[in-house]
Amino acid sequence: MNKSLVVITGHSKGLGKALMHHYLSLDHYEVIGISRSTLDVESPKLRQVSLDLSDLDILKNELEEVFPKEDYQEIILINNAGWIGEIKPIGNMHPREMRIQVNVNLLAPMYLTNAFIKAYKNHPSRKLVCNISSGAATRPVAGWGGYCSTKAALAMFTMVANKESGSSDFRFFSLAPGIVDTEMQAEIREAAETDFPELKKFLEFKEQGELVNPEDVAKKIEYLLSNPDQFPEVSQDVRHYEIS
Ligand SMILES: NC(=O)c1ccc[n+]([C@@H]2O[C@H](COP(=O)([O-])OP(=O)(O)OC[C@H]3O[C@@H](n4cnc5c(N)ncnc54)[C@H](OP(=O)(O)O)[C@@H]3O)[C@@H](O)[C@H]2O)c1
DSSP states (O other): OOOEEEEEESTTSHHHHHHHHHHHTSTTEEEEEEESSOOOOOOTTEEEEEOOTTOHHHHHHTGGGGSOOSOOSEEEEEEOOOOOOOOBOTTSOOHHHHHHHHIIIIIHHHHHHHHHHHHHTTOOSEEEEEEEOOGGGTSOOTTBHHHHHHHHHHHHHHHHHHHHHTTSSEEEEEEEOOSBOSHHHHHHHTSOTTTOTTHHHHHHHHHTTOSBOHHHHHHHHHHHHHOGGGOOSSEEEGGGOOOO
């Protein structure tokens, strides 16, 4: 048995799409992609699941069915789906958008991590969970109240999962991907400066070519997950290591 499985949320765009293509290009990986939309990609190694991760009923009732019972050499969960949310100062945020953001950025990866451990704790495979974090998990950014908070909470959840895992064959990472050239960055650049004082800086990142390609980040994430022994800490940042 030499096949491996990677489950990627938010596979339809940006970093998740690059991760999906990268893993599909590697012979032994099967991919399950979870997003609201699906992609026109024909591959016998890809299963796309259309789910709205902000829907609490779906989180409660459907997530456990996502994980196949077959044996794999290695099983990876990458909780990548995320939403920058409404870019507004606290006091002007809308409860509906706040709830959607907490569900997508925090509750969904918590539910999925929980379901993943439950599904595979007795499997002999190597098991890895990579929760995509952000520099915003440790740095307060005006206008990003929901984003900073949900990323910080997810990073702590990942650290607790790691602490509980002890000497088991699970590994957990909270991984910051850098500033990546995706639709999320385009959404950030559309914010009003009155709501988002750092707007100019983010416009300059794009103008000065400082955003990184999602494909390059996907390769670095796959490298880390293929060589976890080189990365003993739970919290990682792709900007802190190079691959050849
Ligand atoms: N881009 C950056 O500079 C940057 C920096 C730091 C961290 N990150 C993190 O990296 C991850 C990927 O970001 P990205 O820049 O690639 O974002 P993106 O281009 O906006 O893509 C977001 C992905 O999440 C999915 N998604 C959003 N809401 C969903 C929902 N309700 N249900 C299911 N799927 C949902 C989207 O799919 P559908 O729309 O089809 O549902 C899409 O595939 C996120 O966790 C983000 O916070 C990004």
